[in-house]
Amino acid sequence: MAGNAPLIPVAEALDRLLKDVRPLGSEEVPLSAANGRILAQDLASLRTQPPFAASAMDGYAVRHADVSAVPADLAIIGEAPAGHGFTGKVNRGEAVRIFTGAPVPDGADTVVIQENTSRDGGLVTVQEPPKPGANIRAAGLDFAEGDILLSAGTRLDYRSLSLAASMNHAMLPVQRKPLVAVLATGDELVAPGGNPGPDQIIASNHAGIAAMVEDCGGAVLDLGISPDDAGIMAQHVRRAIEAKADVLITLGGASVGDHDLVQGVLGSEGMELAFWKIAMRPGKPLMAGHLGETKVLGLPGNPVSSIVCALLFLKPLLARMLNQPVSGGQLAEATLSAGLKENDHRQDYIRAMLTVEEDGRLSASPFQTQDSSMLSLLARAGALIIRPPHAPTAKAGDRVQVVRL
Numbered sequence: 001m002a003g004n005a006p007l008i009p010v011a012e013a014l015d016r017l018l019k020d021v022r023p024l025g026s027e028e029v030p031l032s033a034a035n036g037r038i039l040a041q042d043l044a045s046l047r048t049q050p051p052f053a054a055s056a057m058d059g060y061a062v063r064h065a066d067v068s069a070v071p072a073d074l075a076i077i078g079e080a081p082a083g084h085g086f087t088g089k090v091n092r093g094e095a096v097r098i099f100t101g102a103p104v105p106d107g108a109d110t111v112v113i114q115e116n117t118s119r120d121g122g123l124v125t126v127q128e129p130p131k132p133g134a135n136i137r138a139a140g141l142d143f144a145e146g147d148i149l150l151s152a153g154t155r156l157d158y159r160s161l162s163l164a165a166s167m168n169h170a171m172l173p174v175q176r177k178p179l180v181a182v183l184a185t186g187d188e189l190v191a192p193g194g195n196p197g198p199d200q201i202i203a204s205n206h207a208g209i210a211a212m213v214e215d216c217g218g219a220v221l222d223l224g225i226s227p228d229d230a231g232i233m234a235q236h237v238r239r240a241i242e243a244k245a246d247v248l249i250t251l252g253g254a255s256v257g258d259h260d261l262v263q264g265v266l267g268s269e270g271m272e273l274a275f276w277k278i279a280m281r282p283g284k285p286l287m288a289g290h291l292g293e294t295k296v297l298g299l300p301g302n303p304v305s306s307i308v309c310a311l312l313f314l315k316p317l318l319a320r321m322l323n324q325p326v327s328g329g330q331l332a333e334a335t336l337s338a339g340l341k342e343n344d345h346r347q348d349y350i351r352a353m354l355t356v357e358e359d360g361r362l363s364a365s366p367f368q369t370q371d372s373s374m375l376s377l378l379a380r381a382g383a384l385i386i387r388p389p390h391a392p393t394a395k396a397g398d399r400v401q402v403v404r405l
């Protein structure tokens with residue numbers, strides 16, 4: 001692709017990236033490993049809950065007819081703790097001592113809480129008249145066997161996992177995690193915690209991109225940092241392919257400089273280029289392609305550019321692979337608190353503070369400096385203001401679209 005080819009609009013690039021991406025397959029995992037995973041099939045209950053009419057309180061299982069007029073004396077004929085139902089039948093003038101969660105014995109239709117009774121040996125006196133059927137949970141109150149209670153696509157969390165457990169599923173079908181290989185490139189980079197030489201900096205992009213991959217439901221294969229050496233870089237790329245990575249992310253070296261080797265290396269490894277250079281700021285040098293089954297996203301090296309590109313392209317890619325909707329869920333409207341100059345041909349993503357006004361509306365205050373190396377501003381920003389290509393001058397009070405962070 002020629003260096004001076006027209007830049008591709010953001011929406012078109014996203015369409016081209018996603019057009020042939022299908023959800024990955026599924027796998028079975030134990031409940032204990034399913035938190036945060038995406039359910040791959042509708043889940044039907046294997047049992048009815050509660051499976052029997054159960055007492056909701058500690059007290060006495062009685063026949064309502066015996067206690068509609070109080071005080072009423074009843075003979076205690078047995079006990080029903082949770083897990084051990086009373087096997088006999090409650091007849092006229094009788095009661096069974098019962099505890100929360102125990103099956104209600106045959107013949108009884110009401111549970112009187114113990115606070116409303118007094119006891120003398122084998123005799124209980126009911127002091128307050130209960131409502132018919134009081135304190136009994138009917139069989140199937142929660143759900144019945146065969147009910148579909150969780151649908152495919154649900155992101156499993158503490159609530160859905162409790163429910164799945166109650167439905168008696170020990171293993172759950174979940175979408176396979178996309179494996180995302182992440183490779184930083186550049187002689188100037190040293191891993192966090194290292195000792196950079198005088199011309200070196202700390203590699204920061206890895207940390208953020210890996211966190212985003214995990215937040216999206218992917219797994220990270222950390223390929224570390226490659227120097228600007230085509231041979232070594234190629235070895236790293238082969239590791240990703242051998243590991244059958246679903247996605248290979250390269251960081252840096254995506255632009256046009258003499259040491260920007262990434263595209264050349266990927267090309268000689270067999271990558272088919274889908275597109276390169278997007279009409280956006282930051283993030284212009286974004287590159288996409290595929291190496292066999294592995295999707296390749298070449299993110300620009302500037303830290304903010306790489307994160308903005310990952311938000312706009314990597315997140316939707318992983319969502320599609322996980323059978324999740326590729327939605328603009330993070331999009332919102334906000335009122336500008338300061339003017340913005342007219343825009344050129346690149347769609348801008350402007351870091352801004354986001355505040356909620358008294359009327360509940362959002363207000364976006366753009367930072368004066370927007371250099372794409374400045375992570376401190378990205379960390380403080382609550383949103384990115386989207387400025388479409390050729391947007392006219394905007395003034396304070398205008399409504400704009402933002403990506404919430």
Ligand SMILES: Nc1nc2c(c(=O)[nH]1)N[C@H]1C(S)=C(S)[C@@H](COP(=O)(O)OP(=O)(O)OC[C@H]3O[C@@H](n4cnc5c(N)ncnc54)[C@H](O)[C@@H]3O)O[C@H]1N2
Nearest residue numbers: 184202203204205251252253254255260284300301302305
């Ligand atoms: N003549 C041109 N020069 C540049 C252009 C252009 O169109 N023509 N585009 C600029 C834009 S926009 C960007 S963005 C950068 C992207 O360049 P690369 O993707 O080739 O990235 P590098 O040159 O390798 O690095 C840029 C910058 O980012 C730092 N970096 C790289 N990797 C990391 C990392 N993992 N963690 C932290 N920082 C990283 C690197 O040290 C550089 O400072 O190109 C412009 N140039």
Ligand code: MOO
Nearest residue numbers: 282283284305372
């Ligand atoms: O992506 Mo480049 O930083 O537009 O700064």
